Amino acid sequence: MLVRFTKMHGLGNDFMVIDLVTQRINLSEDKVRQLADRHLGIGFDQLLLVEPPTNPEMDFRYRIYNADGSEVEHCGNGARCFARFVRDKQLTTKDVITVETAKGKAVLTIHPDDRIEVDMGAPVLLPSAIPFIAEEQAAVYPLEVDNQIVHLSAISMGNPHAVLVVDNVDQAAVETLGPALESHSRFPAKANIGFMQIISPNAVKLRVYERGAGETMACGTGACAAVVAGRLRGLLDENVKVYLPGGALQIIWKGGTDDSVMMTGPATTVFEGQVFI
Numbered sequence: 001m002l003v004r005f006t007k008m009h010g011l012g013n014d015f016m017v018i019d020l021v022t023q024r025i026n027l028s029e030d031k032v033r034q035l036a037d038r039h040l041g042i043g044f045d046q047l048l049l050v051e052p053p054t055n056p057e058m059d060f061r062y063r064i065y066n067a068d069g070s071e072v073e074h075c076g077n078g079a080r081c082f083a084r085f086v087r088d089k090q091l092t093t094k095d096v097i098t099v100e101t102a103k104g105k106a107v108l109t110i111h112p113d114d115r116i117e118v119d120m121g122a123p124v125l126l127p128s129a130i131p132f133i134a135e136e137q138a139a140v141y142p143l144e145v146d147n148q149i150v151h152l153s154a155i156s157m158g159n160p161h162a163v164l165v166v167d168n169v170d171q172a173a174v175e176t177l178g179p180a181l182e183s184h185s186r187f188p189a190k191a192n193i194g195f196m197q198i199i200s201p202n203a204v205k206l207r208v209y210e211r212g213a214g215e216t217m218a219c220g221t222g223a224c225a226a227v228v229a230g231r232l233r234g235l236l237d238e239n240v241k242v243y244l245p246g247g248a249l250q251i252i253w254k255g256g257t258d259d260s261v262m263m264t265g266p267a268t269t270v271f272e273g274q275v276f277i
């Protein structure tokens with residue numbers, strides 16, 4: 001069948017977005033992989049499916065799939081694109097939108113200047129809940145990989161992240177350490193791997209090797225996890241600009257275990273199309 005879709009991006013982290021409020025389809029993992037292929041399909045880092053809510057207190061539900069076909073819990077850049085999508089498609093007229101994700105509720109605010117703010121919820125630091133294998137909770141964990149010891153912070157923003165602090169992000173071993181850590185046995189559900197260079201207490205540079213997608217131009221949940229990691233290590237203030245290869249996000253985290261991480265940034269529509277599925 002012919003399905004309508006929109007191609008979007010958040011700072012270069014790109015998405016195929018399908019409206020399942022007004023269309024119906026079933027997608028296998030193989031089909032997602034085929035659509036994600038940049039030569040044979042549409043090409044994307046993640047697929048976003050916009051659906052009616054199952055909980056009547058929410059406005060929508062959205063589901064997220066990585067390019068490798070795996071379903072994931074959360075996506076920061078995707079959440080902003082989702083908000084832009086439902087407004088542009090006139091599926092809602094609200095400025096504050098609530099959405100069900102696989103890990104609970106997200107609240108999105110569209111500001112008059114078009115930037116979108118997402119309440120990403122509180123970070124999860126308990127190792128078993130990330131999930132990360134460790135005897136006790138710590139801000140930094142030593143871990144052996146590729147015959148060396150690296151020091152990382154482990155955080156869930158709904159999805160699992162590891163964050164390493166590096167001296168120079170442009171020279172970080174993202175292509176080798178990224179995949180080795182993504183599938184490390186201490187991350188039973190795999191993980192997204194962030195490499196963060198501290199510029200000042202209010203600015204960092206970040207590259208993220210994403211689980212199921214490889215290095216992307218930006219990762220919203222990765223930016224949130226990086227700021228949490230920097231705060232836990234006493235390196236960052238509460239309001240931090242995160243410079244990713246595709247552009248900058250503003251991240252605010254007050255630092256309490258119940259405090260939400262707030263992420264603000266843009267969402268861009270590239271084109272619309274139809275594809276046989």
Ligand SMILES: N[C@@H](CCC[C@H](N)C(=O)O)C(=O)O
Pocket residue numbers: 013045046066072073074075076077078159160192210211212213216218219220221222
């Ligand atoms: N690009 C996303 C994160 C997408 C999911 C991630 N690859 C995972 O497997 O958890 C973002 O902007 O947060």
